[in-house]
Amino acid sequence: MKEDNVPERAIGVFDSGVGGLTVFKELMHRLPGEELIYLGDTARVPYGTKSPATVLRYALEAAAFLVEKKVKMLVVACNTASSVALAALEERFNLPVIGVIEPGARKAVAITRSRRVGVIGTEGTVKSGAYTRAIQNLDAAVEIHSTPCPLFVPLAEEGWAEHPVALLTAQEYLGPLAGAGIDTLVLGCTHYPLLKNTLHQVLGPAVELVDSAEETALNVARVLADRGLTRRDPPGPPRFFVSDIPTRFERVGGAFLGTPLQGVEQVTLD
């Protein structure tokens, strides 16, 4: 592959929909010298309520699309897909694959003092036990309290992340966690950073919220450096692809990316 000048290739990022844009935003911010491609599988979103086998199939198809675009690295900007598909993606494709679970777990273990960590995510992510495994691999003494929060995704997509409905929902979901003495909460879904204010209102300011996006971007930078894959030429602009028509993605995605989204292209994955 040397003759292709691999470092000059783009980094491919995929998610089930708009959520991964919180990770993409962090990559744009921390790695301004890299060229980035985003793929949102909006025709089949969400992944979080679907079975591991189905999510795995979708993740392989999404990754194949990006590999076809000749990316040098895959970033799985979706907790559910990272939970169930990371090993299979590494096995199938001959390039570095970075998920969002490991970076979030590492940060949580680094900052907790009470050694009691909360984890919230989709049904699929929580059921997979991926965060529990990742955290306990790093420190078996950490006590983990995890709970699925299925309504947080539609609330964030509705633009209601700070609405009284979101507050009431968070009180219901997080009540048991608030009583468990956690000092750290892993936001195990890329939509959840939008709910930070609401989560702080329920858990109090003393509980630290771990957003994997930042840690994932640092991890990407580290792997690029370690493998001599850091880009040298000025990058082209970021490109965005989705599997359903772009209208809704452009409208909803702006809030996740923190900047208006335009020029999104539609592609077929299945």
Place this chain on the structure above:
Amino acid sequence: MKEDNVPERAIGVFDSGVGGLTVFKELMHRLPGEELIYLGDTARVPYGTKSPATVLRYALEAAAFLVEKKVKMLVVACNTASSVALAALEERFNLPVIGVIEPGARKAVAITRSRRVGVIGTEGTVKSGAYTRAIQNLDAAVEIHSTPCPLFVPLAEEGWAEHPVALLTAQEYLGPLAGAGIDTLVLGCTHYPLLKNTLHQVLGPAVELVDSAEETALNVARVLADRGLTRRDPPGPPRFFVSDIPTRFERVGGAFLGTPLQGVEQVTLD
């Protein structure tokens, strides 16, 4: 087709997921002599936030699966798919196709006295304008107030249809409708019948809620009779197929069907 004894064939019903089970329940109740097959496209649910072109593609694939099973009639037990795919399904397949829009519209026009009708549904259904067209075709003088209620689907699937979160959400969505003098509200999504108590709490007992399921079942019975398609032999038990693994469908679907769900089979549609 005569030699196949068409009346003895099953009726095929499809939806994006569990919602259509509210229609299926009514068909089981009103047509106990008919054999019924249900297909839920749970690997790609929901349809309500996706584009008309994507929903059309999925609906054609779902219908093709049922036609392959040799059904005598297709019931589109999904408002979003009925809104955008009915004409294409009728054109593609040589059998009667019954949707849920027309029956709901007919009932609303029949019962409204104030001639002011509310319509709630998914983003896709409301944007399509299908209810507005259907109601105004029947009576151009009826004033229609429609609004999308995207969070009602995840709330019903979470089992929170009568939770304080659902009440607060309904107050937010229906505030404008409550002030518009409507006396009839069309539940333009198969999930919404589960929220009837909550909707009555917000709109008051005087507003009539139109659930298409009942009207659709009556329509199916009428078409079967008109075309000489009513079954004579005792039917086999209902069969259920889904495109993702059945676990979640069986768990969530029971509340929609009003009876426990078992023996659901997984199939591939794409």
